[in-house]
Amino acid sequence: MNILRTSRIALRALARNKMRSFLTALGIIIGVGAVIAMVSLGEGAKKGVEERFNSLGTNLLNVFPGSRDHHGISSGGGGWQSLKVEDAEAIAAQCDAVRYVSPSANTRAQVIYANKNWNTSVQGVGARYPEVRNWEIEAGTFFDESQVTAAGKVCVLGKEVKKSLFEDEDALGKVIRVKGIPFRVLGVLKSKGEAGGFFNRDDVIVVPYTTVMKRLAREDHINSIDVQAVSMDRTVEAKGQIEELLRIRHKIAPGADDDFQVRNMSEIAEGAAQSTQIMGILLGSIASISLLVGGIGIMNIMLVSVTERIREIGIRMAVGAREKDILLQFLTEAVVLSFLGGGLGVIFGVASSKLMKYIPIFAGWKTIVSPQAILLAFAFSASVGIFFGFYPARKASKLDPIEALRYE
Amino acid sequence: MAKKIIELQNLVKTYKIGDGEVRALQGVSYTVDDGDFLAIMGPSGSGKSSLMNILGCLDKPTSGTYFLEGQDVSTFDKNALARVRNRKIGFVFQTFNLLSRTTALENVELPLLYTSAHSRERHERALAALDSVGLRDRARHKTNQLSGGEQQRVAIARALLNSPTLILADEPTGNLDTKTSNEIMDVFTKLNVEKGITMVMVTHETDIACYARKRIYLRDGQIVREERGKEGRD
Numbered sequence: 001m002n003i004l005r006t007s008r009i010a011l012r013a014l015a016r017n018k019m020r021s022f023l024t025a026l027g028i029i030i031g032v033g034a035v036i037a038m039v040s041l042g043e044g045a046k047k048g049v050e051e052r053f054n055s056l057g058t059n060l061l062n063v064f065p066g067s068r069d070h071h072g073i074s075s076g077g078g079g080w081q082s083l084k085v086e087d088a089e090a091i092a093a094q095c096d097a098v099r100y101v102s103p104s105a106n107t108r109a110q111v112i113y114a115n116k117n118w119n120t121s122v123q124g125v126g127a128r129y130p131e132v133r134n135w136e137i138e139a140g141t142f143f144d145e146s147q148v149t150a151a152g153k154v155c156v157l158g159k160e161v162k163k164s165l166f167e168d169e170d171a172l173g174k175v176i177r178v179k180g181i182p183f184r185v186l187g188v189l190k191s192k193g194e195a196g197g198f199f200n201r202d203d204v205i206v207v208p209y210t211t212v213m214k215r216l217a218r219e220d221h222i223n224s225i226d227v228q229a230v231s232m233d234r235t236v237e238a239k240g241q242i243e244e245l246l247r248i249r250h251k252i253a254p255g256a257d258d259d260f261q262v263r264n265m266s267e268i269a270e271g272a273a274q275s276t277q278i279m280g281i282l283l284g285s286i287a288s289i290s291l292l293v294g295g296i297g298i299m300n301i302m303l304v305s306v307t308e309r310i311r312e313i314g315i316r317m318a319v320g321a322r323e324k325d326i327l328l329q330f331l332t333e334a335v336v337l338s339f340l341g342g343g344l345g346v347i348f349g350v351a352s353s354k355l356m357k358y359i360p361i362f363a364g365w366k367t368i369v370s371p372q373a374i375l376l377a378f379a380f381s382a383s384v385g386i387f388f389g390f391y392p393a394r395k396a397s398k399l400d401p402i403e404a405l406r407y408e
Numbered sequence: 409m410a411k412k413i414i415e416l417q418n419l420v421k422t423y424k425i426g427d428g429e430v431r432a433l434q435g436v437s438y439t440v441d442d443g444d445f446l447a448i449m450g451p452s453g454s455g456k457s458s459l460m461n462i463l464g465c466l467d468k469p470t471s472g473t474y475f476l477e478g479q480d481v482s483t484f485d486k487n488a489l490a491r492v493r494n495r496k497i498g499f500v501f502q503t504f505n506l507l508s509r510t511t512a513l514e515n516v517e518l519p520l521l522y523t524s525a526h527s528r529e530r531h532e533r534a535l536a537a538l539d540s541v542g543l544r545d546r547a548r549h550k551t552n553q554l555s556g557g558e559q560q561r562v563a564i565a566r567a568l569l570n571s572p573t574l575i576l577a578d579e580p581t582g583n584l585d586t587k588t589s590n591e592i593m594d595v596f597t598k599l600n601v602e603k604g605i606t607m608v609m610v611t612h613e614t615d616i617a618c619y620a621r622k623r624i625y626l627r628d629g630q631i632v633r634e635e636r637g638k639e640g641r642d
Contacts, residue, residue, distance in 0.1 A: 009521065016509045315505045318466065319519040319566070320494020322487045401466050405505065 003332075010332040024301040025341030027294025028384065032345025032377045033352065034287040039373040040353040042280025044366030049276050053269035059235045060132065060265040063091075063242060064224035081221035082259040085213075087249060088126070088225045094245055097238035102126035102133070102226040105212040105219065111205060112177040113165040120161050121204045122178065124212030125226070132228040140172045140187025143208055151210035155183045159191040160202035179216055183207065232266075239264055288380075294341070295384035302334050302392035313396055314404025327397035334389020335382060342381030346374050412475070413573055413606045414440035414463065419472035421458045421629075432458040434629035435472070440574075445600045445607045447617040450626035456610050457578075459626065463608060464497055464576045465489045477573055494522055498567025502579035504559045506551045506566075512538060512558075513547040516566045523570070537565040541595055557588035564595060568605075575599070577609040581616050593619045 014021040065082045088103040105124035110117065127145045130136060143154045155178065162171050171185045192201040213219050229238035239262045246252075246260050306313070313326055321329075353367040421433040432455045440446055450456045461467040462474060465481055468489075474482040481492055499505075506515045517534040525533070538544045541561040546554060554562065560580065567575050577596070581589035597619060599605045611617050625633040 005521075012514075311505070312507055315507065316518065316522075317490065318464070318493060318499050318505070320490050320522045322490040322522070324487075325522055402461050405466075405501070 006328050006332045007336060009329060010336045013329070014333055014337060020301065020305070021337060024298055024305075025337050025344070027297035028291070028338050028341030028381050029294075029345040029348060031287070031291030031294035032342050032381050033348035034290050035284060035377050035380075036346060036349025036369065036373055037352045037356070037367070038283035038287040039280065040349075040367040040369045041356070042276070042283050043368040043370055043373075046273060046276045046280060047368055048366050049272050050269070053265065053272065059229040059232045059238075060134075061227040061229060061235065061239055061242065062224060062263040062265065063087075063227060063246070063260055064263075065221075065260050081219075082250060083222050083225065084220070085209075085222055087246060088222065090245060090249060091225065091227060091242055095238060095241035097230050097234040097241055098227055099230045100126075100128035100132050100228045102129040103209050103222045104224045104226060105209040105217065105222045107212055107217045109179045109216060111161065111165065113174065116165045118161060118164045120158075122212060122216060123204050123206050124209030124216075125206055126209060128228070129206065129226070132226045135192065136190045137187045138190040140185070142206075143186055148208040148210050151214045152208060153181060153183045153211065153215070154186050154207065156187045156189055156206040157185060158189050158202040158204040158206070160200050161205050162188050178205070178207070181215060235264060235266065291377075291380060291384065294381075295338070295388040298334055298338060298385065299388035299392060302330065302389055303395070305333075306330065306392050306396045309396075310399060310404045310407040313399050314401050314407065317399075317401035318405060323397040326399075327393045330393035330396045331386065331389050334393065335385040338381045338385025338389070339378075342378050345381065346377060349377070350374075411442040411477075412439055413442050413444070413477060414438070414608075415473075415475040417473045417475075419459070419462065419469045419474065421455070421462065421467075422470045432629055433462075433469070436626075436629070436631055437472075438624065438631060440606060440608065442606055443600070443604045444622060445596075445620045446609065447620035447623045448608065448610045448626065449612060449614075449617055449623060451612075453628075454626040455629040456626050458629075460576060460578055460608075460610050463574075464499060465492045490522075494519055495570055496573040498564075498570070498572040498575045500560070500563050500567050500575060500577040500580045502582035504556075504563050504583070506559055506562060508551050511548050511550055512543060512554065512562045512565075515551065515562055516569055518566060519569050533569060534565070537568045538562070540568065540599075541565045555588075556584050557591055560584065560588075560592055561595060564592075564599075568599070572605070574606045574608065577607065579611055580609065581611070581613065589616065 063083065085103055088101050091098055092101045102125045107122050107124070108119065109122045110119050112118075126132075127143060127148050130142050137156070138159070140156070142156055143152060146152075147154055155176070157165075157171060165171070165176060166174070171188060174185050175182050176185060177183070189202070189204075189206065207216075209222060213222070227238065227242065229235040242262050243258070247258065250259055252258055313321075316326060316329075350369050353369050356367055416436055416438045419433050419436040420431070423430045423432060434455075436455075436459060448456050448459060458467070462469050462482075465476070465484070466489075468484075469482050472482065473480055476492065476496060479492075481489065484492065493499075507518070513531065513534050516537050517530040520530040520533065535544060535547060538547055541564050543558060543561050543565065546558060546562075551559065551562075560583075564575075575596075580596075581592055584592060593616060596607055596609070600607050607620070609617075609620060617623050621636065623635040624631050625635075
């Protein structure tokens, strides 16, 4: 018996009891669909993380105080005041793999405009901040070096703050109060959206770091330094140069702990990519369990089916079907069923991947359907059919024709 | 001299039940010639089912030999027996044993599914078989749309499909009323007389048995009587 004929016989047998065939395949349909949906969620997350880090700029370095063993604190926080403005200036002047620096001094403040009130994060940065952080101005301008030197009372608003204080009104040129002090709005930053769902990056106002140090927080140390390397290839070189320089400046003996850390954004990006990959694998594995359950379901229903068709098997044997013929017939039924189920599951999975964004909880989540996942799911469902269909098929083929014909 | 279709020599069949044994057939020897119409009769427990199963190559004897058209099928393995059933034997059962939710045509062509015949050839031969039992126009009807007599005729058509040497009928009229029973027996007679197909039938009804030209009676696993001719039929 050839494959095509056996498949057609199997299809006919399955068509005789459409409802049962559908219910049998349901486990596979859901299993495959779930695997595909989960994998595309995972891929989407990976891509999303990739894109977020790309938007930060991959030749970005972060220098912040605190040794490896005491985790650096990135905003305000106690204890570590080892970074000075002079360090940033030295880095800019002496490290040739470094293009721009932007020192950072942060604080929080109440900002007021007319009758609107908003508590937000105040980021004190250098004039090169937009380039270093790859964050473009949407309207107006950014402050320049002269305003940094003068610790000018100027600011650039993040989109969220602009919306809260000004709504649709034009903010440029207006004066707002930060901690009671009047500041002039120079520009508005483009929206960057949420970072990892934890905080809104647009909920910020940006002022010169000198202004924070002198007028808002009265401190003489900076919280961190953002550094942009000359190019992606020279980022590691830049890191080395900065570390060397700061060790000399901070008089750190060889072998002693540094009182600062230089973090390479691309390392962080890789770390994040790795964890999203693990998440993707985890999701896929969990979904695969449902595929396994689907296979067990097929086996159970096929066993029931064999029992219900004992008479039929007897008749087939009486007219000349051999053990091999019966085995092949039932095995093909299982495989055809799981293959069709796999096909429907792919459709179901792709559809739910595309429609996921309409469900409120998943609104921001991206999904990417990968052809490899589809192929894999198909192959997997076919093998599930063969594996779980074998035992019932074998049972069917080993029936004694005389007893089968006598079966009630 | 007529060809010997079936030659049984000292057929013995014992079953193991629990600790003991049941001797269903205790040395049956018989010959069936080409074109014969034989009825096998006997009370339950006489061994007629066992004999039928062996004749139909569904089972093997414990000892003794069974020559079917000159071949000793009592030594065949399962696969070889299946081939014999496919090519040489046609079964007709008391309960028809058709596939449910299937058309008459698909039922009739079933044996050919296990040969290398292609679908068109299967269709044509199945239609021809249905024609010879007068059911060509019911070919597309499903089993549940056919009456008892029609279902049995479909079963007969299926039995005829591969031009078998021998048709074995096990209580073929057991589930039919008198009128339909006679119609079925007429079909058998026609096939036997006009097409020369050898018929072996198990029955417990004497008036049905009289359609056969030879009758053997089994008791306790042995043939106790043989009759010839159509006695007792009006």
